[in-house]
Amino acid sequence: MTLARVFEQLAGAAAPVEFTAYDGSRAGSPGADIRVDVRSPYAVSYLLHSPGALGLARAYVTGMIDIDGDMIAALTTMQQILGEVTPRDKARILRTVMRDPLLRGAVTRRLDPPPQEAPFSRIPSWLRHSKKRDAKAISHHYDVSNTFYEWVLGPSMAYTCACYPREDATLEEAQFHKHDLVARKLALRPGMRLLDVGCGWGGMVMHAAREYGVKALGVTLSKQQAEWAQKAIADRGLSDLAEVRHLDYRDVTESGFDAVSSIGLTEHIGKQNLPSYFSFLYGKLRTGGRMLNHTITRPDNLAPPRKENGFINRYVFPDGELEGPGFIQMKMNDAGFEIRHQENLREHYARTLTGWCRNLDERWDDAVAEVGDGTARVWRVYMAGCVLGFNQNWIQLHQTLGVKLDADGSSHMPLRPDWGS
Structure with a gap:
């Protein structure tokens, strides 16, 4: 069996995908919008020896397979025709490839994971989230290249869900x-003091200082x-109001x-x-102060919160943990916050990620030169996959607003939300 036929066997002969391989073989649907190019027989080794669909991701990150076409459309199509790669799928493929001497030699060799895979990503949960380990996990994802992030995120350098005020x-x-x-939900006014934890490249800090005259402090674990x-901050003349420190939030x-x-x-807290x-943040507020929590969530708390063998955990957000919005709200409430408002922005995050994907594609050659082909591939597949996740409600994005009541129970909140949409 030719190499292209191996992948066709996994996807099904009627799949709207064309498969090509370095050996000249072709299979699938000729001229399809999505083409999978298999560049090495060792792609089959990753496929067979990795848990679930992780092997396909490893083969893509290493360049052993390539995808020609829009990545979001490609992942949507592959999801529909492949689903999860099961042990039965792998056994069927193994029986086939063992009859071919070249493929047999490839699949009997176990390959090391690509270097982009975090070596510390499969530690038990009770060992996670020390200050040292959190710093290491944050550095793995965020200390890639500021230039790379400028190309992907755009001038705002905001690496969180945007909120689209209009369709266009x-x-x-x-x-x-x-x-x-966020500023309006927090009722920011000139002369106030804002603490922004996990501030990233300082977008919220600079916005609060520039637009509201607020003295803002941001902290991040990324140097x-x-x-x-x-x-x-200095270039924009905001140094008298805004500051960002390389600091663990627990050390404020x-x-x-x-x-x-x-x-x-x-998402990084655990x-x-x-x-x-939440108790720490509650303690940082004056009475009557507000806290806005903006976080990726999962739709419920019924399934296990994270896939230990999943691509996101191994390559993108080691130690990341998502909880349901109700659980987040409960823990805020238990810490003392009165919950005043909550909303789900998941469709906005799908749009945000689509914009980041477009930016990466437009600067692809530059991105590869800056961070390397493997890292650029991780980002391409991760962001496109997250578009599917938000569109299909595998994951959500919630903003939850809490207030620290005065001793007499006063919230100092308006009778109805006054921050608009």
Whole structure:
């Protein structure tokens, strides 16, 4: 059997995909919009020796297979025709390839994972989230290249879900609107003090300072983010109001903040640490202050919260843990916050990711030169896959607003939300 036929056997002969291989073989649907090019027989080894569909991802990251066509469309198609690669699928393929001497030699060799796979990503949950380990996990994902992130994220350098005010809004308009929505939910006014934990490249910090005259402190575990943000703050003349520190949020000594924002950090905290996390943030607020938590969630708490063998855990967010919105709200509530508002922005995140995918494709050659082919491939498949995740409700994005009540129970909240949409 030819190499292309091996993959056709996995997908099915009627799949709307064309398969080609380095040996000149072709299979599938000629001229299909999506083409899978198999460049090495060792792609089959990854396929057979890796759990679930991880082998396909490993083969793609290493360049042993390539995908010609829109990656979001390709993953959507592959999801429909492949689903999860089961042990039965692998046994069927193994029986086939063992009859071919070349393929037999390839599949009997177990390959090491690609170097982009985090070597520490499969540690038991009770060993995660020390300060040292969190710093290592954050560095794995965020200390890639500020230049690379500038190309992917665009001028806003906002690596969190945007909020689109209109159907035709650009990514930059949507990121501005997101930061402004957070600011309005927090009721920021000149002279206030804001703590932004997990501040990234300082987008929220600079927005609060520039647009609202707020004295804003951001903290991040990424050294590269902090350096970029501090330079951007100085270049924009905001140094008297805005500051970003390379610091674990747990090491912030100041307190009495008027508002706290957590935009895209809760995913890194870990389920067992959520009570102490929200208690810490509660303690940083003055009475009457508000906290806005913006985080990726999962639709429910019924299934296991993370796939130990999954692509995201191994390549993108080691130690990341997602919880349901109700669980997040409960832990905020238990820490003392009165919950005043919650909304799901998952469709907005699908749009945001689509914009990032477009940016990466437009600067693909530059991106490969900057971070290497393997890392660029990780990002291409990860972001496209997340578009599917948000569109199909595998994952969600919730903003939850809490307030620290005065001693007499006063919330200082308006009778109805006054921050618009």
